[in-house]
Amino acid sequence: MTTIVYLYEQKFRAWRKRLAGIYRFSKENGWNVRVLEISEVRGNLEHILDFWHATGAIVEGGIAESAKVKSVLRRGLPLVFCDFDAERLGENCFGVLHDPEETVRAAVGELLKKTCRVYGYVGFDVKREWSVDRERVFVALMEQAGRATAVYDPTAGRCFRDAIEFYGSLEEWLGSLARPFGIFAANDEMGEHVLHAARNRGIAVPYEMVVVSVDNDELLCESTDPTLTSVSPDFEKSGYLAATILHERLSNPLAKPRIERFGAGQVAGRESTRAFKYHDRTSLKAVEYIRLHACEGIKVPDVVAVMGTARRSAEMRFMRFVGHSILSEIEQVRFRRACELLRLSDVQLDRIHEAVGYGNARSLRALFYRMTGKSPMAWRIARLTPDSAPSNDGKLGQDVKSR
Numbered sequence: 048m049t050t051i052v053y054l055y056e057q058k059f060r061a062w063r064k065r066l067a068g069i070y071r072f073s074k075e076n077g078w079n080v081r082v083l084e085i086s087e088v089r090g091n092l093e094h095i096l097d098f099w100h101a102t103g104a105i106v107e108g109g110i111a112e113s114a115k116v117k118s119v120l121r122r123g124l125p126l127v128f129c130d131f132d133a134e135r136l137g138e139n140c141f142g143v144l145h146d147p148e149e150t151v152r153a154a155v156g157e158l159l160k161k162t163c164r165v166y167g168y169v170g171f172d173v174k175r176e177w178s179v180d181r182e183r184v185f186v187a188l189m190e191q192a193g194r195a196t197a198v199y200d201p202t203a204g205r206c207f208r209d210a211i212e213f214y215g216s217l218e219e220w221l222g223s224l225a226r227p228f229g230i231f232a233a234n235d236e237m238g239e240h241v242l243h244a245a246r247n248r249g250i251a252v253p254y255e256m257v258v259v260s261v262d263n264d265e266l267l268c269e270s271t272d273p274t275l276t277s278v279s280p281d282f283e284k285s286g287y288l289a290a291t292i293l294h295e296r297l298s299n300p301l302a303k304p305r306i307e308r309f310g311a312g313q314v315a316g317r318e319s320t321r322a323f324k325y326h327d328r329t330s331l332k333a334v335e336y337i338r339l340h341a342c343e344g345i346k347v348p349d350v351v352a353v354m355g356t357a358r359r360s361a362e363m364r365f366m367r368f369v370g371h372s373i374l375s376e377i378e379q380v381r382f383r384r385a386c387e388l389l390r391l392s393d394v395q396l397d398r399i400h401e402a403v404g405y406g407n408a409r410s411l412r413a414l415f416y417r418m419t420g421k422s423p424m425a426w427r428i429a430r431l432t433p434d435s436a437p438s439n440d441g442k443l444g445q446d447v448k449s450r
Contacts, residue, residue: 133176
């Protein structure tokens with residue numbers, strides 16, 4: 048049996064999603080996958096790989112230049128890198144890279160839902176090729192749309208002595224932008240920094256500033272105040288791609304180096320971009336409750352109870368605040384989650400209705416016919432067919448009466 052190793056570092060929070068793609072490939076091809084966090088390697092990495100009889104490895108780009116990995120690379124063990132810095136590692140290697148075009152386009156589409164006077168990009172606080180690429184694509188797309196842009200690059204001629212100095216600089220830059228404005232942050236970490244700086248500066252989110260980031264680290268994005276909208280890269284696909292490249296390399300030792308690109312999944316919309324016409328804490332609380340619990344099978348009375356008012360009053364208040372009924376909001380959250388699951392080819396169709404809060408598959412089918420005119424299976428096939436017409440992933444075409 049072929050044994051391969053997946054080497055990662057704990058601070059890469061999406062490693063489990065990448066591993067899911069690697070596991071999917073391994074099941075199809077009879078691989079034995081060993082998972083190793085780089086900080087757990089106390090001695091010689093080569094000895095560990097020998098002990099496992101490893102024939103190849105998939106390595107996260109953040110540790111690609113570590114001495115332990117370089118020693119394995121010199122030895123000649125077939126390696127495939129994920130999200131590495133091509134400028135430093137060199138393009139004559141095997142790997143997968145995040146496609147900045149698709150990811151940034153998704154972020155820009157979300158930002159342009161709100162009319163802003165200027166749209167800014169906040170780069171990563173360490174010079175990285177992927178951050179530079181996202182800045183380049185962001186500025187180009189906004190210029191094509193005829194929108195004013197601004198860029199905050201923490202690495203450009205700055206040397207911050209501490210976090211206080213960094214936040215002071217970021218707050219000053221945010222304060223200089225004409226409101227309302229939109230921000231695209233290089234990743235979730237920088238998105239959290241932007242929200243913190245805006246709060247210190249007294250900038251109201253999402254009314255005076257909207258924020259979109261990248262990676263959709265759910266623990267981080269759900270913990271910010273307000274919660275952070277983020278583009279979710281297709282890390283599961285990237286893991287499968289990396290395993291495919293490694294398989295080809297093991298099958299053909301003379302294979303030429305190649306790099307595959309992977310794009311984005313969906314935008315995980317949260318409070319940092321969803322602005323309403325007026326402030327209503329009770330209705331906003333209901334919107335967040337639905338977002339977090341719709342797929343657990345909640346019903347309209349559960350939301351009404353959270354709002355703490357009579358049902359008719361709650362329905363009218365919610366309708367004025369959001370623009371559609373409580374039930375419609377629940378349906379939309381379930382639909383978006385079902386679409387995410389249908390995009391994963393290894394998720395069984397007959398279990399998806401349970402994962403999104405329905406007691407039977409008929410209810411999910413009825414929802415999809417209202418939303419897209421297709422069954423869930425037909426929608427999945429259309430998404431997986433490259434030449435197919437795009438499906439409707441938006442709001443319900445017709446509001447649903449509460450029941």
